[in-house]
Every structure is written in structure tokens, then in C-alpha cells.
Amino acid sequence: MNRTSRILMFATLVNTFGNGAYLTTSALLLTRSAGLSTAEVAAGMSIGAFAGMVLSTPMGYVVDRLGPKRVQVVALLALAACFVGLTRVGQLWSFAAIASVIAVGEATVKSANGALIAAAVPPGERVRARAYVRSTNNAGIALGALVGGIPLALDSRAGYLAVLLGNAVTFLVAAAVVARIRDVAAVPAPKDGPRLVALRDRPFMAFALVDGVSAALYNEMLSLALPLFLVAYTHASVALVSAALLVNTVGCVALQVWAARGAETAADAIPVARRGALVVAAACALLALTAHRPSWLVAALVLLAAVVHLLGELWLSTATAAVVFDLAPEWAQGQYQAAQQTGRQIGNLAAPPLLTALVVGLGAPGWLAVGAVFAAVAWAAPALVRRGLRRSAPVPALT
Known part of the structure; x- marks a missing residue:
């Protein structure tokens, strides 16, 4: 396993630890703490999912043109800001807007992860490197879910806010870790032919x-x-x-x-x-x-x-x-x-x-x-x- 794969594994572990805690508490966090109804939560998540479907592939094009490392760092920073923003959510449209950015940002991070592996790992070793990252992803989510049980037991706004801010911190740490990867040059696209x-x-x-x-x-x-x-x-x-x-x-x-x-x-x-x-x-x-x-x-x-x-x-x-x-x-x-x-x-x-x-x-x-x-x-x-x-x-x- 090369240096890029090890760095991506550590960044993934940190990031998914925070995500695991958030996913465990998100339903009660958005309803009991943010004050949204279950229908508003479902509608906001559906809007976010639609934004992710529409914009994921164009953002993948941006990853290729600007370079996966740079785009992934920017996406992680944007996601950190989104989870800080969720502490102020109280209406459907503000939640839907943040959910949309989160959906697009998470898809961008995943596509940049894959592009980084493709750029830094020989073709015959890419699937194995991806397997290490996926294994780390599952471990991070599982550990985060265990920690997420604590604010669920407390069922207080302070506990839910701590999950949001803690998740934002994990995105910042992951961005700092990914920034240590050696720069990967953006690959030029053919001059002729479709962009997407x-x-x-x-x-x-x-x-x-x-x-x-x-x-x-x-x-x-x-x-x-x-x-x-x-x-x-x-x-x-x-x-x-x-x-x-x-x-x-x-x-x-x-x-x-x-x-x-x-x-x-x-x-x-x-x-x-x-x-x-x-x-x-x-x-x-x-x-x-x-x-x-x-x-x-x-x-x-x-x-x-x-x-x-x-x-x-x-x-x-x-x-x-x-x-x-x-x-x-x-x-x-x-x-x-x-x-x-x-x-x-x-x-x-x-x-x-x-x-x-x-x-x-x-x-x-x-x-x-x-x-x-x-x-x-x-x-x-x-x-x-x-x-x-x-x-x-x-x-x-x-x-």
C-alpha cells in the first residue's frame, strides 16, 4: 500500500467517524432539536438527493479538470461549513439548501477519492487500495455510531449540537490530512468530443x-x-x-x-x-x-x-x-x-x-x-x- 492510500485511509476513518455519529442521531437531531417536522425532514432529504443526482457527474468533471486533491479539500471544507450551518436550521428551505450541498459535497469527495487512487496507484493495485479505503469507511461509521448513542441517551440540544460541531471538526481534520497528499496533476481532456x-x-x-x-x-x-x-x-x-x-x-x-x-x-x-x-x-x-x-x-x-x-x-x-x-x-x-x-x-x-x-x-x-x-x-x-x-x-x- 502506497503513501496516498494510507493517507486516504486515515482521512476516511476520521471523516466517517463523525458521519457515523451524525447518521445515528440525525432523525432526532433534526426533529427534536432543529424543530423540523418529519415531513419537512423527508422533503429536505429528497431535495438534497435530487441535487446530488443532477450535479454529481458535473462535479466529477471538475475533479478531473482541477485535480482530485484540490477539489476534495475544497469539498471537505464546504461540508464542514454545512454541518456548522445545520446548528442554525429551523425551516424547510434552509435545511433543503444545506442538504443539497451536503449531497453534492459527499458525492464529490467519493469521486475525488477514486480519482486520487487511480492517479497514484498502479492499475493492478487500484481495486485492492479501494478495498482498504472501503474497509476503513465501514470501521469509521461503526465507531461513530457507537459514540452517537451517547447524545441519543442524553436527548438534549447541547448533545445534538456537539454531534454537529464534532462532525464539522472531522471534516476539517480530513481536509488537513488530504492536503498532505502529493499533488496529482490534472489530466487534460481531449479537445474534441463531449465534456460529460x-x-x-x-x-x-x-x-x-x-x-x-x-x-x-x-x-x-x-x-x-x-x-x-x-x-x-x-x-x-x-x-x-x-x-x-x-x-x-x-x-x-x-x-x-x-x-x-x-x-x-x-x-x-x-x-x-x-x-x-x-x-x-x-x-x-x-x-x-x-x-x-x-x-x-x-x-x-x-x-x-x-x-x-x-x-x-x-x-x-x-x-x-x-x-x-x-x-x-x-x-x-x-x-x-x-x-x-x-x-x-x-x-x-x-x-x-x-x-x-x-x-x-x-x-x-x-x-x-x-x-x-x-x-x-x-x-x-x-x-x-x-x-x-x-x-x-x-x-x-x-x-
Whole structure:
């Protein structure tokens, strides 16, 4: 692991620690402390998500043109200011404006992170470096979530303000850490051809959409769909959700780098993506078996499904990193990273209502329907990657 990767890991750990504490407390912070209604919080977050979808790819273009290090530092500073600004929020439109900047800023940081890895790490080592950063990301969020439980227990405005200001400090520290990275020269774009080339790359955008929906589904399976299903269709304790999430968190931290072995190119990612999607589909089948079963059997099936789900998630995330790095032109790494984030944002909007309708509305057949979605991903993702690899002269060459 080179110096840039180590610095990005430390910056990610600091930053996601603050984010983990904020995410744990955000719902009560915005309603009980800021005085917003639940409808206003939902509306503001939806507006922010829409801004992120529209502006992520253009900001990825800015990352490529101005250089990923410089843009990431500026984005981190802007995010620090946003979390300070949240201490003064009291109306929908002020919250929506800040939520929009936060959504765009976070997507910009992620695309700049990917572009920094692409610029500083040899192609054969990029996926492994990305795996280290993702592992650190999960560790930071988990630790932050533990600390976030303290202000939740206090349930006071002072505690919630401390979370916001503490998160702002972590962004400032992360910006200072990233500033230590050696400057990465901005790669000039071709003089001819479209600026937002990623949006014209149909195989890649289709892959980004499939990846975004599947990632949102596997991210929400344990935290959203499982507790609702346990309450509606079993007599088992919802404490099983905490156990399943613990398996997922520890596994993502410990095994992400292991899962990245042997996946260096988009061609390598084809069998990995297929395997990952089919394994998550198997986890859905296991969860379907828990309906109306004895509590001891439900517990055993849920924990087994959590382990199976973990393996599928690790392989799917590994395949995505390999595809994005390999299919992007070197002068548009930031833009392609951002376009992939756009797919994730679309998935984040679609997955919660889809999961709720299927799993809560249909019960066990709903889990099988979710599994069928992942079986379709096992076919679609490899086909789209092959299309991307078959492109002839997909973008203008540098002169």
C-alpha cells in the first residue's frame, strides 16, 4: 500500500467517524432539536438527493479538470461549513439548501477519492487500495455510531449540537490530512468530443444503474426490510437485526481486502459480480424461510443469511470497483466515479419503497422476488460489462 492510500485511509476513518455519529442521531437531531417536522425532514432529504443526482457527474468533471486533491479539500471544507450551518436550521428551505450541498459535497469527495487512487496507484493495485479505503469507511461509521448513542441517551440540544460541531471538526481534520497528499496533476481532456463523456457511455451508465439499485437493495435488506419482516411474519426478537448488522459490519471491515483478491480488471469482475449477485439471492431465499417458523429456527436462518449476504455484498462491491476503474479513460476517472455515484443515488431513492412493498406487502414471496432481482443482476451486470469491454474507440483519444 502506497503513501496516498494510507493517507486516504486515515482521512476516511476520521471523516466517517463523525458521519457515523451524525447518521445515528440525525432523525432526532433534526426533529427534536432543529424543530423540523418529519415531513419537512423527508422533503429536505429528497431535495438534497435530487441535487446530488443532477450535479454529481458535473462535479466529477471538475475533479478531473482541477485535480482530485484540490477539489476534495475544497469539498471537505464546504461540508464542514454545512454541518456548522445545520446548528442554525429551523425551516424547510434552509435545511433543503444545506442538504443539497451536503449531497453534492459527499458525492464529490467519493469521486475525488477514486480519482486520487487511480492517479497514484498502479492499475493492478487500484481495486485492492479501494478495498482498504472501503474497509476503513465501514470501521469509521461503526465507531461513530457507537459514540452517537451517547447524545441519543442524553436527548438534549447541547448533545445534538456537539454531534454537529464534532462532525464539522472531522471534516476539517480530513481536509488537513488530504492536503498532505502529493499533488496529482490534472489530466487534460481531449479537445474534441463531449465534456460529460460518462453520461454518453451507455453500457457504463446502464451498469451504474444496475449497480446502484442492487447496492441500495443489499444495503437496506438487513437494516430496513429484515426488522419490518420479523415484526410482521415471525415471533422472533428484533434484536436479531442488531446481530445481523454486527456480522455485516465486522465482516466488511475484516474481509473486504480478502474479497478484492484476483479482481483487477473489468474482465476479472464479470464472474465476481455474477457470484456476488447469486449469493445475495441465496440470502433472500434463506430469509424467506423464516416466515412463521419457531423463534430458534428464525434466529439460525437469519444469522446464516447474514453471513451469506455479507459474502455477496463483498463480491459485488469488489466487482463494481474493478469495472469503474477499468472502463473509465484515465482523463475521466473522477467523472466515471461520480457517474457511478449517480447510480447509487437513484438506487437509494428506489430501494426503500420497493423493499417495503415486496417484503412487508407479500411476506416470504416478497423475499423471493428480491432474490429474483439479484438473479437478474447476475445476468445483466456481466452482459453490460462485456458491452463496455467491446466498445470500439469509446472516447476521443488524447492528442
